[in-house]
Amino acid sequence: xxxxxxxxxxxxxxxxxxxxxxxxxxxxxxxxxxxxxxxxxxxxxxxxxxxxxxxxxxxxxxxxxxxxxxxxxxxxxxxxxxxxxxxxxxxxxxxxxxxxxxxxxxxxxxxxxxxxxxxxxxxxxxxxxxxxxxxxxxxxxxxxxxxxxxxxxxxxxxxxxxxxxxxxxxxxxxxxxxxxxxxxxxxxxxxxxxxxxxxxxxxxxxxxxxxxxxxxxxxxxxxxxxxxxxxxxxxxxxxxxxxxxxxxxxxxxxxxxxxxxxxxxxxxxxxxxxxxxxxxxxxxxxxxxxxxxxxxxxxxxxxxxxxxxxxxxxxxxxxxxxxxxxxxxxxxxxxxxxxxxxxxxxxxxxxxxxxxxxxxxxxxxxxxxxxxxxxxxxxxxxxxxxxxxxxxxxxxxxxxxxxxxxxxxxxxxxxxxxxxxxxxxxxxxxxxxxxxxxxxxxxxxxxxxxxxxxxxxxxxxxxxxxxxxxxxxxxxxxxxxxxxxxxxxxxxxxxxxxxxxxxxxxxxxxxxxxxxxxxxxxxxxxxxxxxxxxxxxxxxxxxxxxxxxxxxxxxxxxxxxxxxxxxxxxxxxxxxxxxxxxxxxxxxxxxxxxxxxxxxxxxxxxxxxxxxxxxxxxxxxxxxxxxxxxxxxxxxxxxxxxxxxxxxxxxxxxxxxxxxxxxxxxxxxxxxxxxxxxxxxxxxxxxxxxxxxxxxxxxxxxxxxxxxxxxxxxxxxxxxxxxxxxxxxxxxxxxxxxxxxxxxxx
Amino acid sequence: xxxxxxxxxxxxxxxxxxxxxxxxxxxxxxxxxxxxxxxxxxxxxxxxxxxxxxxxxxxxxxxxxxxxxxxxxxxxxxxxxxxxxxxxxxxxxxxxxxxxxxxxxxxxxxxxxxxxxxxxxxxxxxxxxxxxxxxxxxxxxxxxxxxxxxxxxxxxxxxxxxxxxxxxxxxxxxxxxxxxxxxxxxxxxxxxxx
Numbered sequence: 052x053x054x055x056x057x058x059x060x061x062x063x064x065x066x067x068x069x070x071x072x073x074x075x076x077x078x079x080x081x082x083x084x085x086x087x088x089x090x091x092x093x094x095x096x097x098x099x100x101x102x103x104x105x106x107x108x109x110x111x112x113x114x115x116x117x118x119x120x121x122x123x124x125x126x127x128x129x130x131x132x133x134x135x136x137x138x139x140x141x142x143x144x145x146x147x148x149x150x151x152x153x154x155x156x157x158x159x160x161x162x163x164x165x166x167x168x169x170x171x172x173x174x175x176x177x178x179x180x181x182x183x184x185x186x187x188x189x190x191x192x193x194x195x196x197x198x199x200x201x202x203x204x205x206x207x208x209x210x211x212x213x214x215x216x217x218x219x220x221x222x223x224x225x226x227x228x229x230x231x232x233x234x235x236x237x238x239x240x241x242x243x244x245x246x247x248x249x250x251x252x253x254x255x256x257x258x259x260x261x262x263x264x265x266x267x268x269x270x271x272x273x274x275x276x277x278x279x280x281x282x283x284x285x286x287x288x289x290x291x292x293x294x295x296x297x298x299x300x301x302x303x304x305x306x307x308x309x310x311x312x313x314x315x316x317x318x319x320x321x322x323x324x325x326x327x328x329x330x331x332x333x334x335x336x337x338x339x340x341x342x343x344x345x346x347x348x349x350x351x352x353x354x355x356x357x358x359x360x361x362x363x364x365x366x367x368x369x370x371x372x373x374x375x376x377x378x379x380x381x382x383x384x385x386x387x388x389x390x391x392x393x394x395x396x397x398x399x400x401x402x403x404x405x406x407x408x409x410x411x412x413x414x415x416x417x418x419x420x421x422x423x424x425x426x427x428x429x430x431x432x433x434x435x436x437x438x439x440x441x442x443x444x445x446x447x448x449x450x451x452x453x454x455x456x457x458x459x460x461x462x463x464x465x466x467x468x469x470x471x472x473x474x475x476x477x478x479x480x481x482x483x484x485x486x487x488x489x490x491x492x493x494x495x496x497x498x499x500x501x502x503x504x505x506x507x508x509x510x511x512x513x514x515x516x517x518x519x520x521x522x523x524x525x526x527x528x529x530x531x532x533x534x535x536x537x538x539x540x541x542x543x544x545x546x547x548x549x550x551x552x553x554x555x556x557x558x559x560x561x562x563x564x565x566x567x568x569x570x571x572x573x574x575x576x577x578x579x580x581x582x583x584x585x586x587x588x589x590x591x592x593x594x595x596x597x598x599x600x601x602x603x604x605x606x607x608x609x610x611x612x613x614x615x616x617x618x619x620x621x622x623x624x625x626x627x628x629x630x631x632x633x634x635x636x637x638x639x640x641x642x643x644x645x646x647x648x649x650x651x652x653x654x655x656x657x658x659x660x661x662x663x664x665x666x667x668x669x670x671x672x673x674x675x676x677x678x679x680x681x682x683x684x685x686x687x688x689x690x691x692x693x694x695x696x697x698x699x700x701x702x703x704x705x706x707x708x709x710x711x712x713x714x715x716x717x718x719x720x721x722x723x724x725x726x727x728x729x730x731x732x733x734x735x736x737x738x739x740x741x742x743x744x745x746x747x748x749x750x751x752x753x754x755x756x757x758x759x760x761x762x763x764x765x766x767x768x769x770x771x772x773x774x775x776x777x778x779x780x781x782x783x784x785x786x787x788x789x790x791x792x793x794x795x796x797x
Numbered sequence: 798x799x800x801x802x803x804x805x806x807x808x809x810x811x812x813x814x815x816x817x818x819x820x821x822x823x824x825x826x827x828x829x830x831x832x833x834x835x836x837x838x839x840x841x842x843x844x845x846x847x848x849x850x851x852x853x854x855x856x857x858x859x860x861x862x863x864x865x866x867x868x869x870x871x872x873x874x875x876x877x878x879x880x881x882x883x884x885x886x887x888x889x890x891x892x893x894x895x896x897x898x899x900x901x902x903x904x905x906x907x908x909x910x911x912x913x914x915x916x917x918x919x920x921x922x923x924x925x926x927x928x929x930x931x932x933x934x935x936x937x938x939x940x941x942x943x944x945x946x947x948x949x950x951x952x953x954x955x956x957x958x959x960x961x962x963x964x965x966x967x968x969x970x971x972x973x974x975x976x977x978x979x980x981x982x983x984x985x986x987x988x989x990x991x
Contacts, residue, residue: 379835391835599862599883599986654839661837671846691839707883736883741867742852749849769859769990773897777853795851 054225055531058174061224062231065216066094068123069235071130073097078135080316082296085147088246089138091239095289096320098236098282099327099366101126102215106369109218112198119219147249150258157497158258161504162241165266168509172521173234173275174529177226178543182277187229188570188577190217195574201377203394203583205384210370212286212330213279226571227529229277236282237274241265243285244479247292250299251450253487259496260483266507267478268520269430269471275521280475283332288479290324290338291457294345297321301349318346318355322362329367333385334467335476337460339363345453388680393662396584396679398632403581407468415469422471426518430471432478434515435503442481444488451487454480471518539572547787548760549573555784555791556758562791563589563751564760578756584679588663589751592674593759596744596778597770600708603636603672604739607732609716613642613699614728618719620689621703624730625713627682633712634677634705635667638688641700652693658686672704672739673746682712701729704737744770745779752779752794759792860906860988861893871895873962876984884910887981892927892964895988900957905933906947907965908985913941915971915980924982927964928954947990955989963988 073093077084084092104122108114130136150158177183185206193199213236217229224231241261248257264270264284274281297317325339346355375381380390387395410428412418421427423436445451458480465473489495505511509521528538539546549572552562561576563586570577580590595601609621619640623633640647649668657664660679667676667688678686701716715730740746751759759780761768768790775782775792784791861871864883875888887909897903905926916922921939925932926946934948955961967981 599864602864604864604883649842649845651841653842655842656839665840665843668842669844669846689839736864739864741865742849745849745852750846769897769899772899773859779851 052531054227054535055174055529058224058227058231061220061222061228062235064120064123064127064223065220065228065232066235068126068219069097069101069216070094071097071127071136072100074130074135074138075126075133076100076320078133078138078140080319081140082317082320084138084296085246085249086138087147088243088250088292091243091246091285092289092292092320093138094235094239095243095285096324097126098216099212099286099323099330102212102327102330103366103369105215105218109193109199109215110369112196114194114197114218114222116222119222123219148254150249150254151493153493153497154255154258157500158245158262161262161266161500162238165271165504165507166238168521168524169234169237169271169275170231171524171526171529172272173230174227175525176528176535176539176542177230177277178539178546179230179272179276179278182230183226183543183546183569183571184567185570186214186277186279187217187221187226190214190221190229191571191574192576193218194222199373203585204579205395205582208374208378208380208383208394210330210333210367211279212327212332212366212370213282217277226277230275233273233277233279233282234275236285237265237270240281240285240288240479243288243292244483247288247295247483248486250295253450253491255491255493255496256483256486256489259486259489259500260479262500263433263435263482263485263503264478266504267432267436267475268507268509268512268516268518269432270475270478271507271509272430272519272521273472273475278472279331280472283328283335284476284479286324286328286331287335287338287461287476290321290328290342291453291480293317293321293324294342295453297346298349315355315358318359319362321346322359323366325359326363326366326368329363330370332476333382334464334473335461337463338457338476341457341460391659394584396587397659398630398679398681399581399584399587402630404467407470408466410469412469415466418469422469422474424516426471426516426520428469428471430519431512431516432471432474433503433507435499435506436481438499439481439485441488442484445484448487451484454484454487458484543569544787545569546572548789551784551786551789551791552577552758552760556793560758561756562758562760563593563756564762565590565765566762568760577760584662588666588674588677589754589756591677592747592750594747594767595673595675596747597767601675601706602739602743603675603704604707604737605705605709606735606737607703607705607714608735609701609729609732611699611716611729613697614718615695616692616698616718616728617695618689618691619698619701619728620687620717620719620725621701621714622684622717622725623678623682623686623712624684624715625682625711626684627711629681631682631709631711632678632680633682633686634675634709635688635703636672636675636706637670637702637704638667638690639702639704640690640696640698641702642697643699647692647696647698650693654691654693656689658689664688671746671750673743673750675706682709701732703732744777748779748794749796752796757794757796759794760789761792762789764788859895859897859903859990860986861895862986863984873964875981877978884983884985887965887967887984888979889970889981890927890964890966891981891984891987892962893987894960894962896960897955897957897989900952900955903950903955904947904990905950905963906945906990907963907987908943908945909965909987910943910983910985911938911941912971912983916941918971919969922982923968925966925968927962927966929962930964943985950989961989 070093073096077093189207216232220228220232244261245257248254270281300317301314321342325342328335328338371381374383378394379392384395387400388397422432423434458477461477512520527533545568548568552575553573556575561578563578565580567579578586580586655664655668663676666674716728717725718728720726761771779795780792782790783793861868863885871893873892873894875891877886921937923937925935928950970979970981972979
């Protein structure tokens with residue numbers, strides 16, 4: 052039970068501190084807000100501010116429990132002491148018509164019923180796929196080392212603006228506390244949307260929009276897990292909301308220097324939140340374009356834009372700078388073709404992006420049905436959203452035009468990742484537009500809300516969709532009547548694997564895994580095959596043990612009259628097809644049948660992927676240099692012998708999966724130019740070393756990785772299981788659909 | 798004067814926008830140029846890996862690739878020496894011995910090729926697929942080219958942890974002109990998969 056209380060307490064104090072920070076800033080800015088809009092807006096604004104402080108705490112490596120508690124308590128105390136908590140100085144006196152009884156009933160019923168379901172799910176032990184994996188995996192790790200660490204993992208490179216809030220929550224209440232913080236964003240979003248409807252004088256449309264978003268199945272499951280999507284939607288919507296507040300203030304106070312200054316102040320939250328949207332999720336950045344464009348259009352001056360840009364930079368800048376310093380790429384893990392680095396391979400990024408753009412769907416035509424009903428893209432937004440084209444009717448209102456423009460901009464990044472979750476940030480805009488489209492027709496909007504609520508109710512969804520969704524009302528797990536460990540073992544096989552690793556692997560030892568597991572349930576670093584360039588290369592080596600196509604079974608031999616050369620290179624001259632890269636296990640130079648010894652004076656380089664060139668010169672046939680880009684003319688492997696050497700033969704040892712590549716051998720002449728020595732190398736078969744499996748695992752061992760996790764469903768799993776000893780492995784654990792191996796070497 | 802003031806305001810405004818644009822371009826330039834600075838210099842050769850002293854050949858495998866260096870240790874009969882990187886000629890009934898730790902979802906698997914020149918002499922051939930000398934299936938091939946066959950093995954045919962013979966029998970063989978041994982098919986891989 053104490054786990055349940057700790058989770059609630061951790062989330063509670065984090066959420067209240069966010070609200071307090073936002074209330075303090077709003078108080079300083081003297082922004083008059085109604086109570087119903089101040090609560091959600093202050094919470095989101097405060098989250099932005101608090102994230103920055105936590106970023107600083109982690110950067111300074113002082114993320115100790117007392118520091119975090121002092122931060123939360125201090126923020127709340129300051130807000131209470133100054134009166135900002137209650138908004139004494141900033142309470143808007145502007146009258147707003149109260150909600151009708153019917154609307155109160157429908158809205159209260161929907162939000163209440165779904166809210167309790169979500170609350171219980173968030174409070175229960177975290178079983179989502181990504182939450183305990185990378186969202187909380189890095190949070191747990193940062194808390195263990197009390198600060199940031201440069202982690203070669205593509206998920207660690209993403210901005211983590213919302214995860215920063217999970218740090219204090221997790222420190223107090225572990226996983227469920229983080230999920231509950233996200234749930235608070237889900238509630239805040241619904242409240243903000245309702246408040247917006249009231250602000251524009253259309254409470255029914257606001258309520259309908261809020262319910263359409265809040266009850267959406269994917270919002271329910273993501274918004275009650277330790278994800279960041281609904282929080283991002285709340286931040287994005289808050290940016291829009293603040294631009295509307297600024298615009299409203301501007302119209303009310305067209306004259307007067309003092310009011311102009313106050314208007315400028317209103318742009319501070321806009322800028323901060325626009326930057327925070329980027330910090331929360333890269334794909335949310337278009338809301339900054341909307342905000343800047345809107346303010347530029349309405350203000351027609353630069354000063355407001357500069358102020359906003361400065362504020363946005365405060366929020367987004369630390370993440371960009373961190374990536375620039377640590378990963379040599381400000382936008383890591385994207386843009387690796389431009390900002391080349393040793394952490395993410397260019398071809399991986401292309402392949403992964405391609406998959407995210409399709410999710411394996413043969414075409415995007417079925418996408419509307421997939422995201423609304425079937426859910427093969429990971430969850431559904433609900434069948435009612437098939438009515439979305441009707442939202443265009445909202446264009447008859449100014450508010451509708453603005454909502455649709457902002458929504459369209461936020462939606463513009465969706466096709467980079469067509470997962471249903473990636474629709475969540477634009478959902479508030481489209482939901483409100485749909486509400487507006489039906490005008491203020493209370494019966495129509497009430498019907499729409501109730502219909503959506505019924506078809507989105509978790510037990511109803513399973514009648515028409517097998518998508519990722521909330522399934523059960525897990526109150527026993529939430530209250531820990533069902534023990535946490537028991538619940539997690541029954542609902543997340545990855546949890547059991549994580550605990551097996553925790554029990555079998557000595558502290559501090561990393562584990563290489565082909566597939567991911569929920570990292571945050573183990574203290575070990577899990578090196579998942581595709582999470583970084585280094586892991587990918589190590590996995591390629593391991594796969595070489597069982598996959599014929601990867602093995603060094605081919606030699607390409609250049610033979611030519613003996614010549615003196617100080618520097619030679621093998622140049623790739625053909626354009627391969629998509630995904631086929633150039634790879635070289637070993638590059639050897641010979642003179643009269645004797646291999647030239649690789650002296651320390653040699654200097655070797657490659658283009659592209661220069662960081663891994665040594666893999667072609669390490670005398671191991673279980674490793675290979677790969678271009679990590681589609682093989683193209685101009686790629687090369689270059690050797691400077693450090694002195695003139697006699698050479699009459701060059702051998703490239705490669706694999707049979709390299710087909711459409713052509714190479715020529717070149718030598719550097721006295722003038723520093725390259726001249727062709729030979730082309731069309733003779734291709735011959737070459738026997739694969741019988742101990743290639745053990746050579747592969749030895750390479751892993753030599754790099755300090757002594758443990759290997761193979762899921763039974765992984766490619767090659769049966770080969771490992773068939774004869775671990777031949778692999779140089781001992782099986783030290785088995786179960787839950789996976790086997791855990793340890794290398795035999797000490 | 799009013800006209801002049803208005804025009805100046807527009808120009809001044811434009812200047813500000815130009816300055817802002819120039820700042821953005823300069824920032825983008827800085828970013829892009831920094832991208833070119835990431836390349837490492839040349840490396841020295843790394844420590845040379847020495848052969849492993851404690852080699853132990855792979856014993857248990859469900860599938861035998863003809864390119865495997867230790868493939869010959871699994872041959873039972875009718876498979877010739879290595880012809881290329883990945884295939885071998887067979888006789889009438891190529892057979893390999895494999896072992897598997899589990900009998901769940903086992904499938905007989907073979908990749909082979911019928912050569913046009915032999916097919917022209919023999920005509921269509923029938924291949925019988927065998928597991929522990931029991932006939933799993935038969936297939937008739939009328940065209941030359943690469944072939945893949947796989948079929949689940951009925952329960953009880955194979956025992957986990959014991960040797961299993963996996964074979965294929967060609968009904969008609971090709972006799973080379975120089976009276977060298979009769980040839981059946983080109984074999985790439987054969988065995989059991991899960």
